[in-house]
Amino acid sequence: MALLEILHFPDPRLHLKAHLVKSFDKELKKLVDDMAQTMYQNDGIGLAATQVNIQKRLIIIDVSKSNDQLLVFVNPEVVSRSGEVIGEEGCLSVPGVYDSVTRSENISVKFQDLEGNIYTKDYTGLMSVCVQHEIDHLDGKVFVEYLSSLKQNFIKKKMKKIFKSQ
Ligand code: NI
Numbered sequence: 001m002a003l004l005e006i007l008h009f010p011d012p013r014l015h016l017k018a019h020l021v022k023s024f025d026k027e028l029k030k031l032v033d034d035m036a037q038t039m040y041q042n043d044g045i046g047l048a049a050t051q052v053n054i055q056k057r058l059i060i061i062d063v064s065k066s067n068d069q070l071l072v073f074v075n076p077e078v079v080s081r082s083g084e085v086i087g088e089e090g091c092l093s094v095p096g097v098y099d100s101v102t103r104s105e106n107i108s109v110k111f112q113d114l115e116g117n118i119y120t121k122d123y124t125g126l127m128s129v130c131v132q133h134e135i136d137h138l139d140g141k142v143f144v145e146y147l148s149s150l151k152q153n154f155i156k157k158k159m160k161k162i163f164k165s166q
Helices: 026-041 125-138 149-162
Strands: 046-048 058-061 071-082 085-089 099-103 106-112 118-124
Touching (some): 026 046, 026 058, 046 125, 058 125, 071 125, 085 125, 099 125, 106 125
Antiparallel strands (some): 046 058, 071 106, 085 099, 106 118
């Protein structure tokens, strides 16, 4: 396993749209292992391939405190949604920034596993928000882009200051 470099907002590569995964091979499993190690190392609860500069429609999530409930979603797609919920979100690509975002409260997600099997599952609460946040990454959207342009400019300046030396 290897730790991967996480891109930080406002890196333009975070706005690239990810491509459908077509090969369910060893390389994909290795990428998931590396992404999981990277997510756990950084105390994240979700990570999209886009955040490690890989344009594949792949996200991982683990909302457990014990870090042993890894969920892998290949080619995830929200097929239905209902309700509305406002929650505080954060992101490994925007470290130290937390703000409220309005999301669908309940979603049905169609996705594939690492073998290519297709599932549709329903999620609510934190899992629902997390899946929506991560799918946004695959479409080139970072959660801070839901905030006012004033806040976004402030966050950009803050990030540039933090990562100036990198
Ligand atoms: Ni994120």
